[in-house]
Amino acid sequence: MTTDAKKVRRISQIRNGTVIDHLNPHRVFEVVKILYIDDTTEETVTVGTNLQSKVIGKKGIIKISNRFLTQEEVNRLSVISPNATVSIIEEYEVKKKFKVKFPQEVRAILNCPNPNCVTSIEEIETRFKLVQESPILLFCTYCERYCRENEIEIL
Amino acid sequence: MSTFEKRNIISMRDFTKDEILHVLEVAKVMDEEPSKYAHALEGKILATLFFEPSTRTRLSFESAMLRLGGGTMGFADPGSSSSKKGESLSDSIKIVESYADVIAMRHPVEGSARLASEIADIPILNAGDGSNQHPSQTFLDLYTIQQEKGTLEGLKVGFMGDLKYGRTVHSLANALGQFGCELLFVSPKGLEMPSDSLEELARMGGKFKEFENFEEAKGDLDILYVTRIQRERFGDDLDYDKVREGYNISKKFLEGCSPDLRILHPLPRVDELSAEVDETPHALYFRQAANGIPTRMALIALVMGMVS
Structure with a gap:
């Protein structure tokens, strides 16, 4: 068994699925939301928040059995929790580790902070371009307003 | 430089330096030899959709189209359009695009021209979208x-x-x-x-x-x-x-x-x-x-x- 696998087993006893670790503890439930986990979800899901972490002080964690996140889904997390780590587990072993990568375009996840933006008025998908990763700076494709990390709001 | 045909004019951010210079070059030709283009758009229609009043900009677009030999139609007052009855912008654009060949549009909401350009198959000229752009x-x-x-x-x-x-x-x-x-x-x-x-x-x-x-x-x-x-x-x-x-x-x-x-x-x-x-x-x-x-x-x- 690899060291990684031991680590994962300490925080997760899932046999198959995905472990999302080192989440910003203030935004765990928003991550739940953007992964479309709700009362219709059939998989076993464990959500932990305000857990002690040697690396980031307090952290959040989500474990989803029998669901394997894609790189695209992982990238969506980065919008609100850029330091998260994602492990794909098979038979208690870490099969794959994703580095969260900020997508060049963010679609249908975030609200535009501009109340006079057409996306706040008409029923259309929001779209932001990534201008800068650190600190995060997004650009609304429609109203052309810049959006900073503290203005980012999940739909 | 990509071709301008069927392109939308929504934001200055969409144009490179060379494209900007190209537009100015054509403007110069129009300025110096307007008679050469007096019938260029005969039979074509410009719709001026002014969901927010702006007499000068609207007249300027209409005059430009008339000088190219085309015709114009539209509204200058949002009170006389269907948006007043609660019609969405998307629906308004879908309807008008079947009536005209090109649309010049002013709207008080930012991003509305971009949205219109995604809906319509005919070119959209942004004549001002809220406090955003007026290219x-x-x-x-x-x-x-x-x-x-x-x-x-x-x-x-x-x-x-x-x-x-x-x-x-x-x-x-x-x-x-x-x-x-x-x-x-x-x-x-x-x-x-x-x-x-x-x-x-x-x-x-x-x-x-x-x-x-x-x-x-x-x-x-x-x-x-x-x-x-x-x-x-x-x-x-x-x-x-x-x-x-x-x-x-x-x-x-x-x-x-x-x-x-x-x-x-x-x-x-x-x-x-x-x-x-x-x-x-x-x-x-x-x-x-x-x-x-x-x-x-x-x-x-x-x-x-x-x-x-």
Whole structure:
């Protein structure tokens, strides 16, 4: 068994699925939301928040059995929790580790902070371009307003 | 450079420097030989959808289309359109696109023109979307500057007045930044250029400085772009009156400026630009307004594929 696998087993006893670790503890439930986990979800899901972490002080964690996140889904997390780590587990072993990568375009996840933006008025998908990763700076494709990390709001 | 045929004119950010220069070149042709294109768009229809009134811009688009031999239809008052009855913008555009060949649209909501361009198969010309973009104004400003100075490269351009809310200032400054112009922003406290616009300029390597009064900035300016300071931006009339004094352009105010300084103003003006300046060689704003016609003719002809 690899060291990684031991680590994962300490925080997760899932046999198959995905472990999302080192989440910003203030935004765990928003991550739940953007992964479309709700009362219709059939998989076993464990959500932990305000857990002690040697690396980031307090952290959040989500474990989803029998669901394997894609790189695209992982990238969506980065919008609100850029330091998260994602492990794909098979038979208690870490099969794959994703580095969260900020997508060049963010679609249908975030609200535009501009109340006079057409996306706040008409029923259309929001779209932001990534201008800068650190600190995060997004650009609304429609109203052309810049959006900073503290203005980012999940739909 | 991608072709302009069927292209939308939504935001100055969509155009490269070469594309901007190409539009200005076509505007020059329209300006110098309008009769050559008098029948170019015969049988074609421009719809002017003004969900927010703007008589001058609408008339300018309509005149441009008529001078190209095309016809126009539309509404000037949102009260007479279906949006008043609660119809979505998407539905309005879907309907109108079957009636016309090109749409010029003004709307109070930011991003509405971009949305319209995604819905319609015919070209959309943004005639102003809220406080965001008004690209035909920026093209005509650039055309006027180029026509007068012979170039857009490396000029020293001052912007004075309400720089916070003036969308024409933001997109013109951004475009001139691309041409390596040195930009001097003169505005009262509270009406400075928005930090987002300045940061964007800095990211593209633009050169700019901020000033609170014109005296420090006037030096050897080539162009001064003036915008109106509106009373409603100030808490009380006393503050407004105090500020207004320092931003009132008269002959005396321009003493010490270069004789080659030219003044632009998107108009309408109130009292920020004295009528006595009209007779000086500095006044370029009426020519600027007239340049709306060849510039809009160029934009319409380009997106309709009548000129390449």
